[in-house]
Amino acid sequence: MLTLYVLAGFATVLSLLAFVISREATRIVTVAGLVLAGLFCVVGWGQTVEAFGGLYRFDTLARGLTLVAILGGLWALLLGPAKKFEYPLLLLFAVTGMHIMASSPNLVVLLIALEVFSLPLYVLATWQRDEKGFEAGLKYFLLGALGAAIFLYGIALYFGATGSFTAGSSGSGPLYIAGLFLIMAAFAFKTAMVPFQWWSPDVYQGSPTVVTLFMATAVKAAAFAAMLRIFTPEGLEAWGVGMAVLIALSTLFGNLGALNQTEAKRLFAYSSIANAGYLGLGLLGPTGQATVPFYLLTYGLATGLIFAVLSMLSNQDVPLERLRGLWYRKPLLGGAMGLGILSVLGLPPLAGFWAKYLVFQEAARAGFYGLVVLALVTSAIGAYYYLKTFFLIFSKPTPVQEAEDREAEAALAQFGSSEAPGIPVAAAPMGLTQGLMAPAARMGAPALGLLLAAMGLLGLLSVLPGLGLRAFSAGLTPAVAALSITAPKSGSTLTAGSQALQGTGRPGESLELFDNGNLLGTVTVGPDGKWSFPLPASAQAPGAHTFEARQPGQTRGERVEVEFLRPSGPSFTGLQDGATVAATGFTLQGTAQPGQVLEVFEDGASLGRVTADANGQWSLNVPPPSGGTRVYEVRPEGAASGARISLVVPEAQAGAICSQSFALSNLQAGGTVSRPFRFGGVGSASSYTVLVRRGDRIIGRKEIPLSAACGWSYFSDPGPGEVTYEVRETGKLETEPPLATITLKVQ
Amino acid sequence: MIHLGLWLPLLAGLLLLILPGLGRTFAVASAVVSLVISCVLFAGYGGQGVAYASQIPFLPEAGVYYALGLDGAGLFLWVAVNLVVLLGVWIADVPVRFLAYALMMQTGLLGIFAAQDLIFFYFFFEATLIPALLMLWFYGGPERLRAIYIFALFTLVGSLPMLAAIFAVRFLGGADSFLYTDLAANPLTGQTAALAFLGFLVALAVKTPLFPLHAWLPSFHQQNHPSGLADAMGTLYKVGIFAFFKWAIPLMPEGFREWQGLLLFLAAFGAIYAAWVAFSAPDWKTLLAYAGVSHMGIGALGLFSGNTEGTVGALYLLGASMIYGSAMFLFVGLVYGRTGSLEINPVRGLAKHTPALYVLGMFLLMAMIGLPGLSGFPGELMALLGAYKVSPWLTFVAFLAVIAAAAYALTAFQKLFQESAQAQAVPDLNAREWGFAAVTVAVLLLMGLYPKLFTVYLEPLGKAIAALLGGAS
CATH class of the missing domain: 2.60.40.10 (Immunoglobulins)
Structure with a gap:
């Protein structure tokens, strides 16, 4: 909130005050305003401030990208012309517009913000009063106006489809898609994505270099902030195809177009088109809200360095040959530009690599593998012209360039940079060689500081990219985990x-x-x-x-x-190891080979044999066991071991009323069984008597009281042979028919 | 310890770059410390798995971890790299800044062997390029611009398909991070694996170097500084075999099987082709460049045979050739220092004046052509044994390259030292060079006579690869 007040307030007040205070004072106040606004972005990082009924939303995204825009503004201000008081004012208004654009989810406010930052830019583009400058300004204005009109039309359709001006509203149908596509086209104009890029090489070349710097970094930041709010991953199905086409064309056209450029500003205009394409990749993925700002920050720093150096060499065109031997002539400038170029190229140790990697990953996550491959291939193409420029800087200079240096110094003095608060050559903070001094002295200490700070920050982000990414992820609602x-x-x-x-x-x-x-x-x-x-x-x-x-x-x-x-051996299903089962009996089940005969054991005592059905399923009812942990094992017939599971049987509560009728759980069919074994079931009598026969011979009787779990259970360990068990209620005569007769072949 | 061992050379290099006054002594001291660290790590290795593992989240959101660790092969190559760098900074007659770049490159190389995270592997793999380019840029020959373009083009363009494949390995394989363990647990299958392996193949074939992507190598060596230090570092940079062994094959075994036939063929014919070209090499650097391609072809043949002997042989040959190949370049640098020429023809009959140099050269040459008892032999033998189990005919073709090595190397050597003495009197080895010669010959003998010192640690790795590929061991 304070950021908005500071930016808008300083801009408004200063436009009146500038008539009375000196140009120098205007500059200083503008710098102070930008720095103050930047500070208020940093204070409370991670928190979201909403105002005006949700029209203004100052979240991490807005904070981060406002900072990038302010960074661009500072570059442009400290390196730019100082002879007219309008220049800092126009910049301040532009940054204000960009801040609003980065901080509003409302499409109408976005349109106003677009106009607020575009109008100063049209003026700034014509700053050089020559044919090229006018051409640049007019082109930028006409196409910008067209872009705004398309944006407005898109908003109308969007509102028709969703009934809302809020970015990220869900919708469907042709109207919705058409609206989104028109809005996308408008932003593609601003960010110079193909096929809406035709203005950009001419405008970049025709504008003063510092203004080009501002356009390449700050405008991109503002436009992508709005795009991040409008083109959310939830609506990917509606707009993904269109964005993919823009990305594919931009990366191809930007990199191929840059190949045979001979003028530095034009070259980096094409590079900027390609980078808009790479940035677009970040929109596709689920965490673009963090990775796109990270990309913009590293890109803003690196491109800022490149254009800052170009602006110090000349405010006119900079043929690539001018850069030959820059490292030997002006080590600081050569080094800064070299660092910037390698970072934009995306060479692995540098921040630009991590940024590229992150946005490529976004696209890969969203499933756009083709685009990732294309982006990698075009990066390889791009490596050619970046490295060509890089090697030029590090070649030995010829006398031609040294003569050009002297001419350019004179021209720059005319242009007005010399009025920057200069520092005496001897007092330059670095004590470096004389080649360094010329630009350092002209830039003034603040600009020199900004240059060094940008290099330092770029270096820091190269070593610790996680720091930057985490900062941009702060306060984001954790990505809703998709199903x-x-x-x-x-x-x-x-x-x-x-x-x-x-x-x-x-x-x-x-x-x-x-x-x-x-x-x-x-x-x-x-x-x-x-x-x-x-x-x-x-x-x-x-x-x-x-x-x-x-x-x-x-x-x-x-x-x-x-x-x-098909399991190789039998196994248990349904019950997890260590599960608690009912004390009143339960069913074991599992899988095995279809038709396989299995024997189930409880603590080593057989519960009988079962045969797996045609689907490989088997089940067995376990008579109520006594409480405690019981180990059950299922073995193939005759095998020594099999799958085990241990289950917890709770102690039954005493005093329960047993009303179930008599039932036998296991071994109903008799058959063959290993010894020892156990059979049992439930019942309601207080006790049952089991009569044991071998053939006609009675070999034993045993009375079994009903357990607290209403179960009865008979444990037996007879010798091999056929044994018959008859179960009767205790007290019944042995001549009466038994409740159950079990004939077993004991092995 | 492992972190210190990895980053110390870079710090030393940067310091040396800023304060060239520290001089060669400082570089040598740094290299000695590095070698001692790697020897201590080697001595403390338990013989199983990845030791000294450490893992720090770097970009956990993106699945990137700063994960280091050394297995038997990694340790073996660490020792080899550190030894070569020490020999190089000890002997090479170069400006101090040159030494600084070599030290910086050392960190990149060590990182390649220690990385346990695929993105960090890629990072080191690429970052090593920068000091290599700088050495060529600042100290190269008159045609260096062309050499740089070719080198940068091959390596940069080559590694982009690998980056695409790296994404594919993680996202299509379903791993949660780029950690080796995570990726290896989720290998790619089917057609995807074949395509992803192709991506790795392009990048790694450049760095193996594998015919026909070896084309950057001759101009790279010809244009580099005649002292041989840059060439020695370039020899160390031939990490393709290691990367195939460590990353490409374990992560995409199905993809490897898809390409195995072609790879075996390329390796064998690359070996014989390079040997053929080496016959007509006009100067020593070209000869050594092609000899290197030829030897790596034999190593690659062993690795691609996918069995225990082949893998162990390939890794051993890789380490051995790093040492004798680099030492050979440094030796040629000594010859250049005396005669001012690297061409094979004009300089003749040096043996008369420089018997010690002659003996050193003889040892190196014999190691290079695989004389039993010297370091080149065990690796070559095992690689060919492994290959024989898979493809006797291709092994025969590669074996011809071994014979050819004796022919081309001995011919050139004979011209240099033994034909009628035309050269003017030149000095023999001085004290510093004696040190270089003694250490080199000792290592050549050690590696030739007692390969078991290292192969015991390589063997489990070879078995693991063989088991992974399901072949007989």
Whole structure:
């Protein structure tokens, strides 16, 4: 908020005050205003301030990009002409407009901001009163006006489609898409993206170099701030294609066009077109709000260095040959420009590399792999002209350039930079060689400081890019985790067992999960944005499964395709290891080879044999066990070991009323069993008696009281052979038919 | 320790660049400390896995970690690089700033072998280029501009497909970061793997160097400073085999299998082709450049055979050739210092005046052509053994290159030293050069007679590659 007041207030007051105070004072006050506004951007970093009913929104994005615009303004002011008081004023108004543009989500305000910063720029472009200057100004004005008109038309359609002027409103339909495309075209004008770039080489070349610097850095920052608000990843489907086309054309045209340029400002105009394309990549991805400002900052610093050096060499055209041997003639300028060029080129140790890497990653995340490859290829093309310029700077100079240096010094003195608050040559802060002194003295200490600070910051961002990126990510609402399935990975092959579906989503949202189109169940996303759903046995049947997570009401969601292997051995499903089960008996289930005969053990005692069905499923009812941790094991018939699972059986509460009728849980069919073994079930009598026979011979009787869990259980360890068990309520005669008869072949 | 070992040369180099008054002594001291550090790390290595691992989030939002660590191959190459840099700054007759660039390049090279994060690997891989270009730029021959263009074009353009492939490896493979462990757990499969491997292949073939992307090498060596230091550093920069072994093959085994046939063919024919060109080389640097291509062809053949012997042989040959190749360039620098010429023909019969130089040259040459008992032999033998299991015919072709090496190297050597003495009297080795000669010959003998010192650490890595590729060991 204070930033806005400072910028607008200083601009307004100064436009009256400038008539009475000296030009020098106007300059100093303007610098003070810009610095103050910048400070208020930094204070409270990460916080969002809203005002005017949401028309003004000062968040991290606005703070960061206002800083880039202020940086551009400072460059232009400290290096620019000082003879007229209008110059600092116009810059201040332009920065004010850019700040508003960076800080408003409302399209109408954006239009006003666009006009506020464009009008001073039209004037600044014509600053040199010659044919080229007029051509540049007129071209910029006519195309800028056209761009504004297109923007307005786009806003109208946008409002028609969404009923709102707020950037980032959701909508659909041809009207919405047309509106977005028109708005995109208007911004493409401002950022010089192909095919809306025709003005830019001429205007860049025709304008004073410092103004070109301002256009290349600050205007881009403001325009991309607005684009970040309008072209949100949520609406990617509507505008993604158009942006992809702009990016592809810009990177190609910008880099190819720069190849055979012989004039430095024109060359970097084409480079600026290409960089607008790379910046566009950042819009596509989910975290563009942090990476695009990071790119703009590094680009603003590096391009700022390049144009600052060019402006110190000449305020006219700078043929590339003029740069030959700059390193030997003026080491500071040569070094600064070399650093800037390598950073814009994106050579790995430098900040420009990290910035490029981050925006490329955004595009890759959004799935635009073709664009990433194209951007890499065009970067390689770009390396040619950047390196050509770089090597020119580091070649030995010829007498021609030295003569040109002297001419240019004289011309620059005419232009007015010499009126900058100069410092005596001897008092220059660096004590460097004489080649350095000429520009240093003319620039004045503040400009020299800015140059060194920019180099330092660029170096810092090269070593610690994370610092910058984290700063720009501060205060961002954490990217809403889109719906996804994180495990199992699509295309993976799994063995059935305790598998679970896991993924991310919006916290609190409930999702529907499908297996091959059949509803499996719903799951609620946890507060950490993650969800997990244990797969039932049916969903782990061998074969291909397509799992899908859908938001309720949607017909499509995220899918993973996995393949379940036929397990080599039997396994348990449904129950996790260590789970708590009912004391009143439960069912064990699992998978195995279809038709395989399995034996289930509880702490080494057999519970009987089961046969896996045609789908490889098996299940077995466990009679109520006694409390504690029990280890269950399923083995293939005759095998010595198999899959194990340990389960916790709670102690049953005494005194329960048992009303279930008598039932036998396991070994109903009899058959073969290993010893020892256990059978049992539930019932309501207070006790049951088991009669044990071998053939006709009675070999034992045992009374079993009903447990607290209403279960009865008989544990036996007889010798091999056929044994018959008859279960009766205690007290019944042995001549009565038993409740259950179990004939077992004991092994 | 590993961080100090990595960054110390860069700091020393920068300091030397700012204060050239520190002189060669400072550079040598830095190189000695580096070598000692790498030897201590080597001695403390347990023999298994990645040691000295450390991992600091750098750009965690983007999955980039400053992760370092050294496995057996990394340690072996660290020792080799540090040894060569020490020999280079010790012997080469160059300005002090030149030494500074060499030290800065040392950090980049060590980083390539220590990086455990793919982006950091790429970073070191590219950043090493800058000091290499600066050395060529400031101290190169009259045609250096052309050499720079070719070198920069091959390496920069070559590495961009790799960057694209790096993105593909992570985002299409589904890894959460660029950490080696993370990427290796999510290898690419199918067609994507083949394409991504091609991306790596282009960049790494330039740096192996693998026919036909070796074309930058001859002009690079011809135009570099005659002292041989830049050439020695350039020899160290031939890290392609390591990068194939460490990154490309483990991350895209399916992609590798797709290209394996072509790669074996290129390696074998590259070896014989380069040997053929070396026959007609007009000067020593061209000869050594092509000899290097030829040897790396044999190494690559071993690596691409994908079995234990081949991999161990390739890595051992890589380390050995870094040492004898670089020492050979430095040796040629000594010859240049005495005769002022690198051409093979005009300078003759040096042996009469410089018997010690002659003996040094003989040792280096014999190591280069793979005489048993010297450092070139074990690696070459194992690489060819490994290749024989996969493709006997290509092995035969590569074997011809080994024979050819003896022919071209001995012919040139004979001209230089033994034909009728036309050269004027030149001084023999001085004390400093004796030191260089003694250390070099000792290392050549050590590596030739007791390869087990290093191969015990390389063998598990070779087995891992063989297991990964599912081949017989």
